[in-house]
Amino acid sequence: MFRISYLLWVLLLFSQLGCNPSSKSQRLTLAVSSNMQFSIEEIAARFTATTGIECDLVVASSGKLTAQIMEGAPFDVLLSADMKYPQMLFQNGMAPAAPKVYAYGQLVLYSPNANTDPKMEMLLKDSIVHIALANPKTAPYGSAAMEVLEHHAMLDSVRHKLVYGENVSQTNQFMVTGAAQIGFTAKSTVFTPSMANQGNWLALDSNSYTPIAQGIVMVGTKTKEHQKAEAFYNFIFSDESQKILKKYGYSVNE
Amino acid sequence: MSWEPLILTFKLALVTTLILLVLSIPLSYWLAYSKARAKPIIQTLVSMPLVLPPTVLGFYFLIAFSPNNALGGWLSETLGIQLVFSFPGLVLASMLYSLPFMVHPILSGFTGIHTSLREAAVLMGKSKFEILLHVLLPNIKPALLTGTVLSFAHTVGEFGVVLMIGGNIPGKTKVASIAIYDEVEALNYGAANFYSLVLFAITFCILLTVYLINGGYLKKFWK
Numbered sequence: 001m002f003r004i005s006y007l008l009w010v011l012l013l014f015s016q017l018g019c020n021p022s023s024k025s026q027r028l029t030l031a032v033s034s035n036m037q038f039s040i041e042e043i044a045a046r047f048t049a050t051t052g053i054e055c056d057l058v059v060a061s062s063g064k065l066t067a068q069i070m071e072g073a074p075f076d077v078l079l080s081a082d083m084k085y086p087q088m089l090f091q092n093g094m095a096p097a098a099p100k101v102y103a104y105g106q107l108v109l110y111s112p113n114a115n116t117d118p119k120m121e122m123l124l125k126d127s128i129v130h131i132a133l134a135n136p137k138t139a140p141y142g143s144a145a146m147e148v149l150e151h152h153a154m155l156d157s158v159r160h161k162l163v164y165g166e167n168v169s170q171t172n173q174f175m176v177t178g179a180a181q182i183g184f185t186a187k188s189t190v191f192t193p194s195m196a197n198q199g200n201w202l203a204l205d206s207n208s209y210t211p212i213a214q215g216i217v218m219v220g221t222k223t224k225e226h227q228k229a230e231a232f233y234n235f236i237f238s239d240e241s242q243k244i245l246k247k248y249g250y251s252v253n254e
Numbered sequence: 255m256s257w258e259p260l261i262l263t264f265k266l267a268l269v270t271t272l273i274l275l276v277l278s279i280p281l282s283y284w285l286a287y288s289k290a291r292a293k294p295i296i297q298t299l300v301s302m303p304l305v306l307p308p309t310v311l312g313f314y315f316l317i318a319f320s321p322n323n324a325l326g327g328w329l330s331e332t333l334g335i336q337l338v339f340s341f342p343g344l345v346l347a348s349m350l351y352s353l354p355f356m357v358h359p360i361l362s363g364f365t366g367i368h369t370s371l372r373e374a375a376v377l378m379g380k381s382k383f384e385i386l387l388h389v390l391l392p393n394i395k396p397a398l399l400t401g402t403v404l405s406f407a408h409t410v411g412e413f414g415v416v417l418m419i420g421g422n423i424p425g426k427t428k429v430a431s432i433a434i435y436d437e438v439e440a441l442n443y444g445a446a447n448f449y450s451l452v453l454f455a456i457t458f459c460i461l462l463t464v465y466l467i468n469g470g471y472l473k474k475f476w477k
Contacts (some may be wrong), residue, residue, distance in 0.1 A: 063439040070441075088441075119361045127331075129321070130339055136420060138439045163421030174421065178322030179338040 005212075021138050029056045031065040033081035033214070034169040035141060039248035040079065043171040046244070049077060049237050053228055061167035063138035065201035069094060069219050076229040079236075081105060082140035083188075086217035096226060097215045102236045105110070105212035107144045110176045112199040118182055118201065120148075123158050132174040132183030137239035141171075144209040145184035151208040154251060177222050187249035199248045215251075255445040258425055259433035267339070267409040270348040270357075273289055275398070276354040277349075283386060286364035304354045307380060310420025314346050321421065339421035344429075347419060348409045351367050355404040363397025364390065374414070396468045403464045407457055 029168035032040045039061050058065070058075065064083040069075055077100070080086050086099030110198065123131055132141035134158040142164065149155040163180055165171030172189055174180040176198060188199045216236055218229040235241055240254045283296060303311065319326045319338035329335045337343035367390060375385045376463070413431040420427035422436070430449050437446035466472050 040402070050428055061439060063441065067441055129336060130420075130421070135436065135439075159368060163423060166417065174317075177316050178320040179316055179419075180421075181321075 008206075012035075025227075026052065027054045027056055028076050028232055029058060031058045031060070031069065031073070031075040031078045031219075032080060032231070033062040033065065033120040034059055034167040035081050035188050036079055036214075037189070038192055039188055039245055039250070040142055042126055042248075043236065043241050043245050046240055047207055049231060050235070051231055053231065059135075064167075071199045075219055077216065078251060081212065081214055081222070082139075083213050083247055086215035089217055095219050097218060099215040099217035101213045101253075102216045103214050103245045103252050105141065105214055106230075106251060107141060107148065107204050107207065107209060107212065108187045108190055108201040109182065109183055109204060110172075110185050110190055110195070110199055110201045111174055111182050112195075113176060113181070114177075114199060117200050117202065120152050120154070120204075121239065122182065123149075123154060123161070128161060130160060130163045130174070130180035131161045132163050132165055132180035132185075134168050134171045134184075135166060139165075139167050140212050141168050141186050142151045142182065144212055147209040148184065148204055163197075191248060196220075255442075255448055257285055259299060259428050259430045259449060262425065262428065263430040263453075264365055264456075266344055266348060266412075267406045270352060270408045270409045271343050271402055273345070274349055274352060274356045275402055276417070278360055278401065279355070279386075279391070282318045282357050282360040282364055283390075285361050300357050301354050303351050308351065308412070308414025311351055312348065312415040314356060315415065315419045319343055338419055339423060343419060344416060344427055347415045351412060351415055352405040354406045355400040358405065359397045359401035363394030366397075367393050377441055388465065399464060399467060403460055410453065410457055434438060 010071070023095050030040065035056065040057060040059075044057060049055055060068075062078075062080040062082060062085045065073075065075070065078055066080070066089060069089060071080060078086060080099075084100065085098060089095045090098050109118040109120065111122075114123075120130060133145040136142035136146045142235065146155065149158065163174060165174055168186045168189055171183055172195060175183045175185070176194055184204075185201075187201070187203065190196060192197075216233060218226060220226070220229070220231055245252055257307070267296075281300070285293065285300070305403045307354075316338060317323060321327050321330045321338075329337060335342065337346060338461060341350070371389060371393070372385060375389045380388070411431065412429070413435070416427065416429055416432055417435070420429070420432060422428050422432055428436075430453055432455075434446050437449070
């Protein structure tokens with residue numbers, strides 16, 4: 001008898017835990033691609049100040065976030081580094097509305113050495129042993145970097161030097177630690193103190209790669225959650241957000 | 255989808271295990287029989303990879319191996335060795351990562367041998383090396399097998415360290431666990447499934463063989 005009542009208590013406890021939404025109701029979970037890591041903090045802070053809705057940030061590569069969303073991750077909005085993944089979510093019926101471009105990302109060549117100004121020709125030098133870029137298979141900034149190398153007809157001569165970060169953040173980590181002497185990364189990340197103080201960057205000609213159109217999409221199918229998500233969705237297109245994005249090196253529609 | 259990451263994984267595991275086996279026998283011998291004061295410290299250090307997250311090892315390796323730092327700079331300038339983003343670097347990192355899995359079984363093998371066996375050999379005038387080779391090692395065969403297989407399997411299952419210092423280079427540092435992670439992220443579940451199934455099947459067979467041998471189930475086939 002004791003055992004059954006004990007079991008009932010445990011069940012009751014868990015059911016209580018399960019349906020206690022009040023603490024979560026004013027929160028929004030944003031899945032954010034890693035190139036947005038720094039700008040999104042400022043945007044989310046402004047959003048919270050304006051609407052009172054707190055944001056939880058989950059930063060990872062767009063591909064991983066999309067895979068997680070497809071397996072039911074409890075995210076409300078995806079800010080991807082490209083349009084491919086948001087489009088895929090929409091086509092699979094996991095998003096209530098078609099994705100929209102909120103900013104265009106820019107690619108830079110970054111050297112972690114404060115005394116060198118990075119140039120494309122430097123990649124061919126023997127002193128450059130490793131060139132870091134994000135995984136072109138999953139990270140849009142990685143495939144843009146491959147296009148730049150192809151554009152300069154350098155891909156075959158430097159292929160053996162390439163090392164692939166899981167995403168833009170890991171690519172930066174390879175460079176900041178000095179493990180790679182140079183690399184391609186998102187312009188939006190080179191303004192951070194750890195990267196700006198240590199090295200130099202060169203903006204790459206935007207004609208040498210396909211524009212990195214970054215898409216935002218609401219995810220999930222519960223209408224109640226959508227109002228909060230929609231508030232954020234609208235906020236990212238506001239002048240205030242677009243100004244912040246521009247400050248972090250994105251180009252926006254004006 | 256290719257066999258390359260799988261072959262690389264088993265190559266890494268094989269090289270790591272062989273070097274570890276050679277190094278761990280003297281180390282475990284020392285840990286088992288030495289009365290040095292530093293022994294508890296060394297013992298603790300050997301066990302550290304068991305409890306530390308692989309990211310800690312990966313992080314310190316990334317910094318230590320970087321050509322900007324003392325160790326990495328010295329290696330690349332004087333010996334021309336690049337440890338970060340390279341196969342030798344992965345071997346070194348895997349050795350540290352799998353060290354306790356080799357040392358612990360061998361150590362408990364050594365301590366499990368009754369002292370009378372060693373004492374008898376000493377009385378017969380055998381040298382320490384002869385005793386190790388002809389008395390101790392033959393008596394701890396199951397421990398050696400367990401250590402070898404556990405280190406091998408543990409290296410096959412390595413992920414965090416390789417993710418942090420490997421750089422995902424096909425044929426050099428892109429091992430199966432990384433390839434799986436990559437394919438899942440690229441939403442190629444078919445390829446991820448292929449690598450995962452092969453890994454599952456092979457490691458299952460390896461572990462099963464150990465349990466069969468150590469459990470004495472295979473005695474009737476060979477003695």
